[in-house]
Amino acid sequence: MLRSEVNAIIERSDAFMRQHGFVLPPFAYWSPEEMKARVASDTPSIRDARLGWDITDYGKGRFTELGLVLFTLRNGSAAALADGRGMLYAEKLMITAKDQINPLHRHAVKTEDIINRGGGTLVLQMYNSLADGSVDEISDVVVVTDARIRTLSAGALLQLAPGESVTLLSGNWHAFWAEGADVLMGEVSTVNDDLTDNYFREPVGRFSTIQEDSSPTHLLVSDYDTWLS
Template sequence: MKRSHVNEIIRESDAFMRRHGFVLPPFAYWSPEELQTRIASDSPTILDARLGWDITDYGKGRFDEFGLVLFTLRNGAAANLGTGKGMVYAEKLMITRAGQVNPLHRHAVKTEDIINRGGGTLVLEMYNSLPDGSVDEHSDVEVACDARLRRLRAGDLLQLEPGESVTLLPGNWHAFWAEGGDVLMGEVSTVNDDLTDNYFREPVGRFSAIEEDDHPLHLLVSDYDTWLRATG
């Protein structure tokens, strides 16, 4: 993806969130230079927990067809899960555009609630996992939607209208997209690790390669290792 396109997507995404009543925290708007200064002084958690903007085209180079905008608001440490103490949770805001598919994947550790915060209809394609972790094409999937248990056939589509949610457990394969308009999604989960806990059915690139044709408006979490750790 070109950096100029990423900058444009960030501006559009912030405006879309605000139209639905969500305002991001101050660090969402720090320049790369201010972010570097603040991480070195009073905000190291942003780097350590990988908080901030995350825009991906899954390495396909066709963001309008395959892509997602994410902003990680808060995130604990994996070590906390073993003790049950401290921040054992994470929260994200995401935007999936109408006609934009997010590929089939699962998590091995993370349990997550996916919430339609506003916009169109959020559609999820659902499967269970076989013992080896691969997609189970046959067994029914049981999920909780706002405390109501739903049973779906393998591959059935679950539709969530604004205000509705689904709880996805480790091993629940899911792909998702928006219909009838872009969707603002919320995610409330256990500690999130996008580096090691995303398993896609088809090989994809979780983080996009960026062509630097413009100065970053704001850094992406995938920029941190090269822009911040190398100069911090």
């Protein structure tokens, strides 16, 4: 992706979130220079927990067809999760554009609630995992949607209107997209690890390769290793 494209997506995304009543924390708006200074002084957890903007085209270069906007608001640590004490949770805001596919994947550790915070209809395609972690094309999927237990056939589509949510357990394969209009999504989960806990059915990259055709207005989490080291 071009850095200029990323800058424009961030600006549009912030406006879309505000349209639906969500205002991001101050660090969402820090310049790269301020981010570097603040992380070095009083906010190292931004880097360590990988909080902030995350724009991905899954390494395919077709963002409008295959992509997602994410902002990680808070995130605990693997050490806390293993110990069972401390910040054991994470929270994200995400935007999936109308007809923009987010490919089939699962998590080995994370359990998450996916919430339609506003916009169009959020559609999820779901499968169970086999013992080796691969997609189970046969068995029914039992999920909880806003305290309601539902049974779906393998590969069936679950539709969530604004305000509705689904709980995805580790091992639940899922792809998702928006129908009718762009969707603002919420994610409330156990500790999030986007470096090691995303398993895609088809070979894709979790993060985008950025071509620096302009200066960044705000850093992505995938920039931190380079910019904040």
